[in-house]
Amino acid sequence: MAIAVLGGAGYIGSHTVRALLDAGYDVVVADNLATGFRKAVHPAARFYQLDIRDQAALDRFFETEPVDGVIHFAAFSQVGESMTNPLKYYENNLWGTTVLLKSMIAHGVGHIVFSSTAATYGEPERIPILEEDSTIPSNCYGETKLAMERMMYWAERAHGLRHVALRYFNACGAHPSAEIGEAHNPETHLIPLILQVANGKRDQINIFGNDYPTRDGTCVRDYIHVCDLAQAHVLALQYLMESGKSDVFNLGNGVGFTVREVVDVARTVTGHPIPEVLCPHRAGDPAQLVASSDKARSVLGWKPVYDSLETIVETAWAWHRTHPDGFGEESS
Numbered sequence: 001m002a003i004a005v006l007g008g009a010g011y012i013g014s015h016t017v018r019a020l021l022d023a024g025y026d027v028v029v030a031d032n033l034a035t036g037f038r039k040a041v042h043p044a045a046r047f048y049q050l051d052i053r054d055q056a057a058l059d060r061f062f063e064t065e066p067v068d069g070v071i072h073f074a075a076f077s078q079v080g081e082s083m084t085n086p087l088k089y090y091e092n093n094l095w096g097t098t099v100l101l102k103s104m105i106a107h108g109v110g111h112i113v114f115s116s117t118a119a120t121y122g123e124p125e126r127i128p129i130l131e132e133d134s135t136i137p138s139n140c141y142g143e144t145k146l147a148m149e150r151m152m153y154w155a156e157r158a159h160g161l162r163h164v165a166l167r168y169f170n171a172c173g174a175h176p177s178a179e180i181g182e183a184h185n186p187e188t189h190l191i192p193l194i195l196q197v198a199n200g201k202r203d204q205i206n207i208f209g210n211d212y213p214t215r216d217g218t219c220v221r222d223y224i225h226v227c228d229l230a231q232a233h234v235l236a237l238q239y240l241m242e243s244g245k246s247d248v249f250n251l252g253n254g255v256g257f258t259v260r261e262v263v264d265v266a267r268t269v270t271g272h273p274i275p276e277v278l279c280p281h282r283a284g285d286p287a288q289l290v291a292s293s294d295k296a297r298s299v300l301g302w303k304p305v306y307d308s309l310e311t312i313v314e315t316a317w318a319w320h321r322t323h324p325d326g327f328g329e330e331s332s
Helices: 011-022 056-063 079-084 086-104 140-159 190-198 225-239 260-268 293-301 308-322
Strands: 002-006 024-029 046-049 069-072 111-117 164-167 170-172 204-207 220-225 247-251 256-258 274-281
Touching: 002 011, 011 024, 011 225, 024 069, 056 086, 069 086, 069 225, 079 086, 079 140, 079 247, 086 140, 111 140, 111 225, 140 164, 140 247, 170 190, 170 308, 190 204, 190 308, 204 260, 220 225, 220 274, 220 308, 225 247, 225 293, 247 293, 256 260, 260 308
Parallel strands: 002 024, 002 069, 024 046, 069 111, 111 164, 164 247, 170 220, 204 274
Antiparallel strands: 220 256
């Protein structure tokens, strides 16, 4: 049974490829390498360099590789960039998904697991956040992901394309082998930025705002290990293939940590002082994002394994310490 992982050279995609291979699936990866790395793709997976916005290339892909399901990571995902360059996000995330769904329907591929985001909720109405809560994104990235969810809903109504949208919170950590991990250029995620300080790659960590309504004034986020996210994608795919109905699931640990708490854990793990500098708020940053994952646990049978912040940071540090330059290649 072959599964296509689109965006499989990226951070979460490459970990999901490994989880699929471990589960015995035949895996084929498509990625344009705009933000991913060829070295992140396990050699047991077949690889195609293509852009999902290229209809002809995507059609050739599905003709060459008849697959039973798709896991879709191929989207831009930087909140700050989405606020300064929103049309880039509409063009890539929405148009790319439009082309993908058209090609899937044309080639009879009926299952898709979609990488969505907690950013669809915007400023939450309660903590922890439930799947039925209001979705009023406060940034363009979240807006495009929510539109992608609705696109899949209507594609099912018209064409029977069943889907699962996984709204996950702050992905972090690295594979326990330390062979793959988080590498972005430029890097914008908190934990790798902190660890770059410990690795001598930057002088300090910037903290954006200290007057949020939280216990120490800094933003609160729910940190979920990338291998736990990867396993959830495998479970969601199995759920769809066993005739599960289309649905949306939150993925998180259900516990929120402030920015300063994460910095303190990193100081303990690395033994580095990690200097910090206070900076102004960033546009589009909610004060708190913490998930209720009860639905994913009960319906999908998902259970996070790497559920302590210390373990998450330890796995991330093992990767960054041994790969200070990431994969040693530029994303093209």
